[in-house]
Amino acid sequence: MNFSIVIPTWNRSDLVDALLESLYSERKRYQQGETEVLIVDSSKGTEQTKIISSCQKYDAKYIDGDDSVRKKRNKGIKLSSYDYILFIDSDVTVEQGILDEYVEAYKNPYNVKLGGVLGYTEFVGKKTFWWKLLEITSLVDSFSFARNYPFHSWTIGNNVSFKKSVLEEIGMFEENFPFKLGG
Secondary structure: OOEEEEEEEOOOHHHHHHHHHHHHHHHHHOOOOOEEEEEEEOOOHHHHHHHHHHHHHOOOEEEEOOOOHHHHHHHHHHHOOOOEEEEEOOOOOOOOOHHHHHHHHHOOOOOOOOOEEEOOOOOOOOOOHHHHHHHOOOOOHHHHHHHHOOOOOOOOOOEEEEEHHHHHHOOOOOOOOOOOOOO
16 A cells, blocks of 8 residues: 655744654555655745755655645645555654554455544643643544544544545645635
C-alpha cells in the first residue's frame, strides 16, 4: 500500500524538522509499499528556508502553498502520486509502525464501505494547569475518536488517511470557509 503523506504548515520549522525526522525513520522501516512526503508551506523568509532545508535532509517534497490549510491539503492531494493520502499536521511526530497500522485498518475487518481511517493522537509533554483543565472538557475528545469509536462521521486532520479517489469524488476540502484553519 503506497502512501502520499501531506503536511500543511506555516512558520513551524523546528516542529516540521522533528516530524520529518520521525517520518524518515518510519518510511525507511516500512516494507509494504512506497511513500512520499509533501510539505505544503506558506512560510516566508528564514522559516521557509529552514523548512526547505529539512525537506532536503529528510527526502520530502517542498511545495509553496496558500495561507488556508484546506487549500494546502487540496494542493497536496492534487500533487500526490499514490492512492492513499495520509494527512499529518506539522506539530505532530509519528511513532514507529504508524503506516502498518493504517494498512491493517484499511483491511477493513468490519466489511463496510471505507473511505478513510482515523488515527489516534496522544498528547505528550508536561501536564500544565491549563492542559489538565482542557482534559476535563470535551475540547480534546476528537483526538481519541480513533480509539473510542469504530466509525465516525467527521475527524480532525492531524492524523487521518483517505483514499485519494474518495477525496476527489467528494470535491476535496471546502476552500470557501471564511477562516484559514479547519475543515
